[in-house]
Amino acid sequence: MPLNDDRHAHFIRLLNAAHRRLLAYLVSLLGNRHDAEDVLQKASITMWKRFESFDASSVKVDDDFLSWACTVAFYEAKNFQRAAARSRLHFSDELLASIADERVGDLVNVSARAEALEHCLRKLDESSQRLVEAAYFEEGSILTLAAQLGRAPQTLYNRINIIRRKLAECVTARLAGGGAA
Amino acid sequence: MSAEFDADALRVKFAALLDGRLSEAEQAELDRLLAGSAEARRLWYLHCDMDVALADWSAARRASPDAMQTPPRRPRWLRLAAAAAVVVTGFVLWLLLPSREKTGNGVALLSQSTDAEWLQSSAAMVDGAVLPPGDLSLKSGAALIAFYNGARVVLEGPCEFKLVSAGEAWLGSGRLTAHVPPQARGFSVRTPTMRVVDHGTDFALAMNRDTTGEVHVFGGKVEVALPGGTSTLITGEAVRVAKTVTPTSARPSDFLDEKKFVQRAAEQSGRRMSEWRVASDALSSDAAVRVHFVFEPTQGTRQVTNRATYAAPESHGSIVGAEWSAGRWQAKRGLVFHGEADRVRFTVAQSMHALTLLAWVRISGLPHHDNSLLYSDEATAGSLRWQITKRGELRLEIARDLGRNYADWEAVNSRAAITPERLDQWLLLATTFDGRTVRHYLNGELISSGASFTPPALNLGTAELSNARDPVKHHLPSTMDEFAVLDRAMSDTEIARLFSAGRP
Structure with a gap:
C-alpha cells in the first residue's frame, strides 16, 4: 500500500474508536454476531483500500468517519447477504434500507447502553451471570451445555430469555431515569 | 408506547434470530413487524447493542484473573471446551466435554501407530493426536504413546488400556513395554491386581483376561505392589502373578519394545x-x-x-x-x-x-x-x-x-x-x-x-x-x-x- 505510516496509524485509530459501534450496526443488519464480525473484517479492508478517497483532514469529529464507515459496511453486508442468500435467512431489502438509515443516528446510544448494561449485570445473581457468560461465550455452547446437563435446550433458552428481559428492562429504566435504576 | 406488540415476545424472537433458530416464516413475520414499527426497531437496536456488549462482557469475565477457576483466555475457537464448564441454575457443575473435543487436558501424545485399530472411534486417532485421560484400547496393531511426563509406552493390540494422567496408566489386558527416562521416574501402571511403579528405565507388562499377569524388567528397578505386599524387581528379573507370585527371568524377545516397534513402523x-x-x-x-x-x-x-x-x-x-x-x-x-x-x-x-x-x-x-x-x-x-x-x-x-x-x-x-x-x-x-x-x-x-x-x-x-x-x-x-x-x-x-x- 502506498499510503504512509501516519495515515495508516490515523486510520487504525479511527477504526478502533468506531469498532464497537460498527459491530453493533452490522449486527442489527445481519442478525448474527459472527457474520457481523466477518463482514466488519472485510469492510475494514475495503475501508483501508478506499481511505485515500476519504478526506481525513476534514474530519472534525469521529462521527464523520463513522458514517462513512457505516456506508462501506452496509454495502459489504449486502454483498455478504447476496453470497450467503441461499444458506441464510435475512431481512428484506426495504427493511435493511430503513434500518441502515435510522441506525446510524441511533449509534450514539451504543456506549450509554453498554454502560447501563454493565451496571445491570452486576445486579444479577452469580448463577445468572454464569449462564449469560456461557450463552455468549461461544456459538452453540448452550446446546453443548443442554446436552451435557441432559436438559432440553429450550429450558436454558427460556431461562436466558428471562435474564435478558430483566436486563433490557433495567437498561431502559436506567437510561430513562438518568441512572436511578 | 402502544400495545401494537408484546415486547417480551419480540425479545424472544430477537434472541432466536441471533441464535439462528428462527424459521423462514417466523423471520418473514419479524420482518413485517420491524418494517411496520419504529418502536419495534428501537427495541431491536437495544437488543443488538446488548448482544454485542454481553459478548464483550462474557469474554472479559472469562479472561479476568479474579474470576473463579478461569482458564487463560484463548482464541475464540479454542474456547468452546472451556465454555461448558460453568455453573447453571445455582448448582456447581463442572462438566466434562466428550474427551476428544479439547486439547487442554491432554496427558499424552499418540506418537506413532502401525496398522492400529482402536476400540473407540478412530477419526481423531492419528499420529500426533493429543490424548486426554480415557480409554485407549486397541483391537489390533500397535501404537507408541508419549506421556507428557516423558515415559514412552508401546501398546500391542489387542489390549484394554486407559490413560489416567501424565504419569499413570491402566492395563486391563494385553501387553505393553515402557521406557521411563529419569525425568519420568515414578511412572506407574495399574492393573486389576497390581500396581507397577517404575524407578527407571525399561519394563514390560502382560495381563491376561483372567487377571493373571507378568512383569519383566529389562533395565533399572521396578516396584510391584500386590494386595499381599510389595516386591522390587531389578534388571533381568520377572514375576508371574497368579494366585501365587512366581519369580522367573525377563524375556525381552517376548515383547514389542520401541526399537522393534519403530522398525515395524518404518516397514509400514x-x-x-x-x-x-x-x-x-x-x-x-x-x-x-x-x-x-x-x-x-x-x-x-x-x-x-x-x-x-x-x-x-x-x-x-x-x-x-x-x-x-x-x-x-x-x-x-x-x-x-x-x-x-x-x-x-x-x-x-x-x-x-x-x-x-x-x-x-x-x-x-x-x-x-x-x-x-x-x-x-x-x-x-x-x-x-x-x-x-x-x-x-x-x-x-x-x-x-x-x-x-x-x-x-x-x-x-x-x-x-x-x-x-x-x-x-x-x-x-x-x-x-x-x-x-x-x-x-x-x-x-x-x-x-x-x-x-x-x-x-x-x-x-x-x-x-x-x-x-x-x-x-x-x-x-x-x-x-x-x-x-x-x-x-x-x-x-x-x-x-x-x-x-x-x-x-
Missing part, C-alpha cells in the same frame, strides 16, 4: 508410501490437472516441479523462504511455511471452468482471520482464494465483477471442521466447484457444500501457497507435501480414494 511407512506413489502418478497424468506438486527437492534449485503431464514452464513453483522438512512418511519431503514471508509462487495462465483443489497439509495454527492455502495475486473476475478461517472453516472465494471499481468476493464456507484437535496432523483438504456448487472435503469426506454464482471463467493467474499478497496477513503456518489444481470437479469417490491411498 515404506509400504504406504509406495501405495501413495501409484495414486499420485495417476493424478499427475490426469488430463485436467493444471498443477501437481509432490514437493520433492531438486538439487541446487529453489523450485518445486509441476508434475502434470502438460506442465507449462511458468507453472513450476518458486520457493520463497520455506524450508524442506519431513512429509507424511519418513522418506517423503514437505515444505514448511514457518515464517510470515514463506510462500511458493506459481502461475496457471489458462482459464478453468470447474475446479478441484487438493492439499495434504499439517497445520500448526490458524493465527489470522483468514489463513491462506492458495491466493490469487489478482482480484479480478474469476480470481480465487482458498482459505481457512480462524474458526476452522474451509472457504473458497471467487471474485465477481458487479461493475464496481473493485471485485466482490463471494465465499462458500464449510462448517468449522479444522478444530484444535486437527492441528499438527496430516490432513487432506479438498474443495471442488462444478460451476454451481462448491463442495468441501476433509480427509476424503464431504463436510459441507454450498451454492455459488457461476463465474464466466476461473482465473488462478499467478498465485501463492500458504500466503497472500495482501496488506492483511494471511500466512498459514503449516507443512505441505502435496498440492494439486484440476480443471474439473472430482467426485466424492475420487477424493475418498485419494485419501485412502495417501493417508500417512
